[in-house]
Amino acid sequence: MASEEQLSSIKRARVLMVGAGGIGCELLKTLALSGFQDIHIIDMDTIEVSNLNRQFLFRRSHVGLSKAKVARDAVLRFRPNISITPYHSNVKESHFNVDFFKEFDVVLNGLDNLDARRHVNRLCLAADVPLVESGTTGFLGQVTVHLKGKTECYECQPKPAPKTYPVCTITSTPSKFIHCIVWAKDLLFAKLFGDKDQENDLNVRSNDTGNSSEHSADVFEYRKDEDIEQYGRRIYDHVFGHNIEVALSNEETWKNRNKPRPIYSKDVLPVKMTEENGNTEKDCATGDVSVMAFLSLKNPQDIWSLAENTRVFLEALRLFFSKRRKDIGNLTFDKDDQLAVEFVTAAANIRASSFAIPLHSLFEAKGIAGNIVHAVATTNAIVAGLIVIEAIKVLKKDNNNYRMTYCLEHPSRKLLLMPVEPYEPNKSCYVCSETPLSLEVNTHHSKLRDFVEKIVKGKLGMNFAVIMQGTSILYEVGEDLEEDMVAIYAANLEKALSELPSPVTSGTVLTVEDLQQEFSCSINIKHREGFDEEKEPNGMVLSGWVEAPVYKDNNKPIGNGESTSNTFPSEEKDVEIQEMSEGTETVTGKKRKLSKVDENRNQKKPEKLDVDDEDDELIISDDWESLTKKKRV
Known part of the structure; x- marks a missing residue:
């Protein structure tokens, strides 16, 4: 039974949900039934027929309507006395800024893409609001807790690059x-x-x-x-x-x-x-x-x-x-x-x-x-329950009992849920630890446009970017820019890095900021003449964002990489889980905590499911050929 203090903290809490799809429907229902009375939902999607087999708040008559608004109306029918505020919008829109996020006691993610996840992570860091992340893929899933300065942020570990083909x-x-x-x-x-x-x-x-x-x-x-x-x-x-x-x-x-x-x-x-x-x-x-x-x-x-x-x-x-x-x-x-x-x-x-x-x-x-497979309603329900459990701990400031919990299939060890204590912030994380990055690029051939599209937007996930060398602004995006400045920045985009008004050459340090995310990082530029077109198709290599392995008493590393794969530790093949991003190297010697369950069973932390369920589609595996063959059999 919940204590009076706990019930009071639940009733007072302002909760922001991002995503009203597969996880989101289950989550909104569970929040409402758990006593939460002030819930806000952001979702840009409309309901499709393919959603109906597991997103139980929706009916065929709702097809084409806003997920956030229909979910609100459905829950208010059995919990009419609570407040649910829907936003049929993209969470990356400018009015969902740091000040908006500061209005909430906790943020709960049920998203289906990496870009939006990174954006919410940075807004939560800037607003100093706890974030509970989640994801499912088939029968597998996870819930993770991220608190500024106390646990690793969502981006503390590099995400694997998508599989490429010659x-x-x-x-x-x-x-x-x-x-x-x-x-x-x-x-x-x-x-x-x-x-x-x-x-x-x-x-x-x-x-x-x-x-x-x-x-x-x-x-x-x-x-x-x-x-x-x-x-x-x-x-x-x-x-x-x-x-x-x-x-x-x-x-x-x-x-x-x-x-x-x-x-x-x-x-x-x-x-x-x-x-x-x-x-x-x-x-x-x-x-x-x-x-x-x-x-x-x-x-x-x-x-x-x-x-x-x-x-x-x-x-x-x-x-x-x-x-x-x-x-x-x-x-x-x-x-x-x-x-x-x-x-x-x-x-x-x-x-x-x-x-x-x-x-x-x-x-x-x-x-x-x-790279998608369909979601499983039962997994979404389990994960939604775990999200609410962690959200209640966050509201109680129960720092010693936060858990990252994984849903996994391990019949031989009779495990369906594996709790792991949250990891410390990665000191090499360029997002929450402000560690400088390094970029190898041909400064004579690569244009500023290439840098903006491939690195600032593609790799760093920034939307409203400002690029500076010292006090000189090389590029800026904003609605209030004067026309002459817009023309100058547009002209800069077509110039090679070394030909900019403040030339970018080997040894230059660029500062890149996102005004909406209130996030900035430094990038050390290294000139490089040639790149392997097969292995380095962007003609640029970003590095410095590094993996920090876990060490147990026997000094054997346990990987903490995030992956879209559904590979989990098994008795037959107890593999190390190490996912490295392009141009990074392993950092050793950093101890991290593991839960009692993990220590007793001598198990490793499974890979996180990176781009997961929001509605009917999830990124899971590069080897779709083998998956579809199994399905056909």
Whole structure:
């Protein structure tokens, strides 16, 4: 039974929940039933049909509505006397700043992406508000507690880089469906709908044709004298037909491989779709922009034929140009963008057909493209309960009893939950310990834009960045900037680092701040001439963010890396869990605490699940091929 003091602290507490999906629905219900009376929820998503099998606060009539608002209304029906404030917004919006976070006694995360997690972590540090993190993937899950200066922050350990594949395999010799997905997502989709000036293998192929007038110009340029289907067929014939023929001309490549076959649209669809289907513009003018709906492809788990994939490819391209033309040039693949998933699925399947690779359904292709599997409601419920338990401890300031708890499968040791005492802050963490970072970069060739996109945004997760060398501001983002300063900073983006008004060369120290996060870090610049294109595709190596292993009495290190993998310690293979980021090195000699349960059972801390459940999709594993094979069996 809870004491009067504990009940009083629960009733007085102001709680901020971030995420109202799989974990969030369970969490809001559990908070309400536990006596919490002032709850705020931030979630930018709307309800989808696929959410309904486990996000129990939602019904089919709610599809398309705000998750945060519907969750509030559902809970108020059985707890009408409490206050729940929903925000149908992105937690990264500027009004959710440090002052906003200071209004709360504890923040509870149920997010599904690394970027938002890092953002909330930094706001909690700046506001000095406790954060309870969580995640699930299938039957596995975890809850971790983060208190400024007392425990490690969410970013104290580097996150593993996503698995990459050799460029030559992706562009020339795919052998697995995932190779086709990467090609469709990172090359074709990016070329058609992202930055058209980017250089990739698709451009190289278009210039590999000697005197052929048909292919001498940029194939990807949309001509005024053609309709959208003509343009789509020209793209189709180029990437699935002409490019394959060019590849086949190098006979050495195919001595020990099965040769691919060129595919041309006229051989698959001899009749134009507009003649076959009538006025597609009119038919797709209402409702969601979805090819499946128009072509009556109802089941996402069906595997489409080559003809169906071709229809989806052409129709998806047409819809992008007719319905979302203003976005073309700035789009990146998003697993939650139905039209993007349909296009990538069709393109990957057509390429797979060319290389005699088994075709996959849209459901499977979406999983591969986003490294996702579906959540389990029971795990979400368990994790939500653990979050509330830790939140109550935080409110009681019960410092000695905080636990990071892992849900795991360990039948031989009869463990379903493994509690571990929180770890100390990592003294090498650039976020909470302000340790300088080091960046190797060719200062003569790399532009400030590369630094902003690849490092400041991509690696450091900053949104409203200011970059300074000493007192000189090289770049700044803000709504209140004067027009002349905006022009100056825009011009700086196109300059090489060494050509900036305050030149950035070897030995320069840059200070990078995020005004919204109230977070800053220092970066030591080291000039380097060349980089390995396969291993260092960014042309930059950021280091200094290092792993701090755990040591037990026998001085054997226990890793504390975060991973998207679902690998946990087992009796058969008691492996060390060590995940290092690019350019880092191990730091030794740092002791950390382990719980009594852990010591008694001589177990290691399992890997954390990094990008986890907020609704129906979770990042889990790079080896989707093996997972899907097991499912099929």
